[in-house]
Amino acid sequence: MGNTAHSKKPWSVDILDEENVWIMDEDGNYIAEIVSRDEEGRFVDDPDERMANAELMADAPVLLERLSELIAACEEGDPENIAASVEFSRRATRCHIRNFDG
Numbered sequence: 001m002g003n004t005a006h007s008k009k010p011w012s013v014d015i016l017d018e019e020n021v022w023i024m025d026e027d028g029n030y031i032a033e034i035v036s037r038d039e040e041g042r043f044v045d046d047p048d049e050r051m052a053n054a055e056l057m058a059d060a061p062v063l064l065e066r067l068s069e070l071i072a073a074c075e076e077g078d079p080e081n082i083a084a085s086v087e088f089s090r091r092a093t094r095c096h097i098r099n100f101d102g
Contacts, residue, residue, distance in 0.1 A: 007031050009061035013054045018047070021054045032057060066092055 007025040014022045014030075021034040034054050038044050045053075066089045073085035 006061060006064075009065075011058040011061055013051070013058050019043075021050055023054060023057045062092075 007029065008027065009025070011023055011025055011031060014024050016022060019036050021036070022030050023032040023034075024030050034050050034057075036043055036045055036047075036050055070082075070085045070089050073081040076082075
């Protein structure tokens with residue numbers, strides 16, 4: 001992994017209106033917009049899919065942190081640390097998936 005830094009976490013979802021969803025950092029800086037219309041003004045996704053995408057993007061820094069911890073545990077080669085990291089990552093991932101599924 002490189003040492004490139006991303007915007008400060010935590011990230012959150014900002015719903016401006018029915019069509020505009022943004023991802024922002026803790027300082028209120030906008031990181032990304034979930035585009036819901038094409039150049040002709042037609043909707044290209046449904047609201048539930050748009051929100052699931054936004055939540056996944058907002059959780060990216062936490063998921064990256066968990067993945068980094070898992071990789072470090074594997075590199076250390078300690079079976080107990082690996083098992084604990086895998087279990088923690090599994091639970092965190094399941095929690096995020098449940099949040100996306102409603």
